[in-house]
Amino acid sequence: MDLFEKYRALNLDGSLIALAYAEMEQPYFCYPQNAKTIGFEGCILYCFLPEYPGMVFAANPESCADTYVYPLAASFADFMRLILACGSANPVEQIAWMDQAQFEQHLKREKEAQTLEQKALLSFLARALELTPMAHPFESVKALQADFDGSKIQYRDAYYDVLGIPR
Numbered sequence: 001m002d003l004f005e006k007y008r009a010l011n012l013d014g015s016l017i018a019l020a021y022a023e024m025e026q027p028y029f030c031y032p033q034n035a036k037t038i039g040f041e042g043c044i045l046y047c048f049l050p051e052y053p054g055m056v057f058a059a060n061p062e063s064c065a066d067t068y069v070y071p072l073a074a075s076f077a078d079f080m081r082l083i084l085a086c087g088s089a090n091p092v093e094q095i096a097w098m099d100q101a102q103f104e105q106h107l108k109r110e111k112e113a114q115t116l117e118q119k120a121l122l123s124f125l126a127r128a129l130e131l132t133p134m135a136h137p138f139e140s141v142k143a144l145q146a147d148f149d150g151s152k153i154q155y156r157d158a159y160y161d162v163l164g165i166p167r
Helices: 003-009 076-086 089-097 100-112 116-129 137-146 157-163
Strands: 036-041 044-048 056-059 069-073
Touching: 003 076, 003 116, 036 089, 044 089, 056 076, 056 089, 069 076, 069 089, 069 137, 076 089, 076 116, 076 137, 089 100, 089 137, 100 137
Parallel strands: none
Antiparallel strands: 036 044, 044 056, 056 069
16 A cells, blocks of 8 residues: 555545545646546645656646646655645645745744644644655755656646647
8 A cells, every 4th residue: 555545544634734635526727637636725636647656736727826737746755744844735835836935924824823633633644654744845845846847747628728728
C-alpha cells in the first residue's frame, strides 16, 4: 500500500485541512482530463497526473498565478509534509502567486485560525503516516515550480475554448 492509499484508508475528514474528498462531477475548464483526485478546497482540485508520476498538482479555475495547473510537491509524502508544516493545503496552493512575505503573513493567519480539531488531525496524520513537517515549505514549492515544464498536461477541450487557445 502506497502512502496515498494509506492516507485514504484512514477515512478522515479532509475538509479540516482543505482537502475534502469528493468525486469530480462537473469538472472546471482547467481540470486536466486525466486527473486523479486527491481532494478539493472549494473549486481547487488537488490531484495526481499520470504524465508526471507521483507529483501533486493544484488546478485552480480562479488562479491568481499565470497558470491554472501547477505542481505543489514532488511526491504525496512531500505534499503531506507541506500540509503538516502549513496547517492545511490552502497556504501550499497559494505559494504559486505569493512572495515570501505574503506567504509568511498568510501562514501566520492560517495558524492563528486553526481549531483544536485541525491541530489534532495534523498530529494524528504525522503519527499515522510517519511524517514530519517540511522545514522550508515556501522554498520547496517555489523551487519545484521554477523548473516545471507543464507541456505534458492534457487539458479538456473546454480549456482551449475558454482561453481561446488553438489545440
